[in-house]
Amino acid sequence: MKKDVEKMFNPALLMRADLRDLKPYQPHHYPGTIKLDTNENPYPFPPQALDEISAGLKDVCFPRYPDPLAVALRRDIAAYVGMQPEQVLVGNGSDELIFNLALSFGSGGKVVLATPTFSMYRIHSQIAGAEAVAVPREPDFSINAGEIIKAARITGAKLVVLCSPNNPTGNATPLQVIEEILRNTNAVVVVDQAYLEFGGENCVPLLNKYANLVILRTFSKAFGLAGLRVGYLLADPKIIKELMRVKQPYNLNSFSQAAARIALKYLPAFKNQWQKIIADREQLLSALAVLPAVQIFPTDANYILFTTAIDAGVVHRELLARKILIRNLGQDMPGYLRVNVGTPAENKAFMQAMQEIIYG
Numbered sequence: 001m002k003k004d005v006e007k008m009f010n011p012a013l014l015m016r017a018d019l020r021d022l023k024p025y026q027p028h029h030y031p032g033t034i035k036l037d038t039n040e041n042p043y044p045f046p047p048q049a050l051d052e053i054s055a056g057l058k059d060v061c062f063p064r065y066p067d068p069l070a071v072a073l074r075r076d077i078a079a080y081v082g083m084q085p086e087q088v089l090v091g092n093g094s095d096e097l098i099f100n101l102a103l104s105f106g107s108g109g110k111v112v113l114a115t116p117t118f119s120m121y122r123i124h125s126q127i128a129g130a131e132a133v134a135v136p137r138e139p140d141f142s143i144n145a146g147e148i149i150k151a152a153r154i155t156g157a158k159l160v161v162l163c164s165p166n167n168p169t170g171n172a173t174p175l176q177v178i179e180e181i182l183r184n185t186n187a188v189v190v191v192d193q194a195y196l197e198f199g200g201e202n203c204v205p206l207l208n209k210y211a212n213l214v215i216l217r218t219f220s221k222a223f224g225l226a227g228l229r230v231g232y233l234l235a236d237p238k239i240i241k242e243l244m245r246v247k248q249p250y251n252l253n254s255f256s257q258a259a260a261r262i263a264l265k266y267l268p269a270f271k272n273q274w275q276k277i278i279a280d281r282e283q284l285l286s287a288l289a290v291l292p293a294v295q296i297f298p299t300d301a302n303y304i305l306f307t308t309a310i311d312a313g314v315v316h317r318e319l320l321a322r323k324i325l326i327r328n329l330g331q332d333m334p335g336y337l338r339v340n341v342g343t344p345a346e347n348k349a350f351m352q353a354m355q356e357i358i359y360g
């Protein structure tokens with residue numbers, strides 16, 4: 001009986017037709033490897049901050065829903081970035097906020113993306129029923145403001161997205177280029193600054209000048225909280241009012257709200273980590289630069305984009321055989337690889353493996 005029902009019932013036919021071919025996100029899970037593929041902070045959480053989180057567990061009220069407005073966390077984020085709490089919205093990772101932006105301003109229309117860029121913008125746009133319009137970056141990966149403005153105008157896009165520093169290319173966009181775009185479009189312009197703590201110009205000063213600016217930030221990278229999923233968005237309260245319509249009421253759990261507040265309390269300890277990561281990035285750039293036929297690209301983030309004369313798939317596989325995981329950008333950027341800065345020991349292991357692979 002069950003077999004007959006299964007034969008007749010095909011959920012794929014009930015799925016929205018334009019989503020039937022969408023490939024689900026494939027997590028790259030290789031246990032026991034040195035993970036240099038997802039741009040996380042490689043350092044352990046500052047021990048005192050961890051103690052405080054553990055001690056605070058007893059005050060987190062698990063039976064109750066979390067504060068839907070995350071009042072205390074938004075107040076602390078506002079103080080960190082130098083804005084008002086009304087200009088802050090928190091999300092279950094910035095991924096959730098990207099989705100909410102696509103739902104609010106993209107659905108049924110176009111979303112202009114400066115590509116190549118973080119793939120979730122294309123995927124969330126598609127899920128939200130929006131069409132992503134790719135505006136390729138220049139050969140040096142800089143943004144051509146004129147092309148972005150033109151694309152937004154021609155397509156009538158209500159959402160334009162730039163990442164600065166950009167993932168996966170690593171380069172940041174100067175504020176004057178961002179301002180040129182903000183001045184010449186009525187669309188909501190999202191500047192994703194997930195990696196700002198590692199470099200690039202801060203867009204916060206532009207918030208009081210441009211009502212159409214949205215800045216996305218996260219605790220996943222610099223603050224080492226990727227596992228707790230805390231992202232935030234900075235914008236004019238009028239934009240936040242619209243986004244509140246699609247926000248899940250209890251999107252950010254109580255534990256993550258409390259942990260992110262403690263992370264901000266230990267800012268000096270994190271700043272020390274960022275300084276180390278930035279210094280080690282420069283060392284890694286120099287070490288990669290001397291390898292024959294390896295091309296590296298300038299970066300303002302905690303990762304480096306590079307190409308090799310050897311096929312990227314082979315380099316990726318050979319590194320994996322040596323228990324080192326980096327990102328092969330595959331279809332998004334064929335032939336390109338991305339490695340994030342790890343601890344000094346991890347960077348050394350990566351460089352040793354690269355030398356073995358390149359010199360054979």
Ligand SMILES: Cc1ncc(COP(=O)(O)O)c(C=O)c1O
Nearest residue numbers: 093094095118167194218220231
């Ligand atoms: C540019 C950019 N934006 C957003 C995200 C998502 O971050 P979160 O962990 O806050 O969802 C990433 C993650 O890699 C990213 O690279």
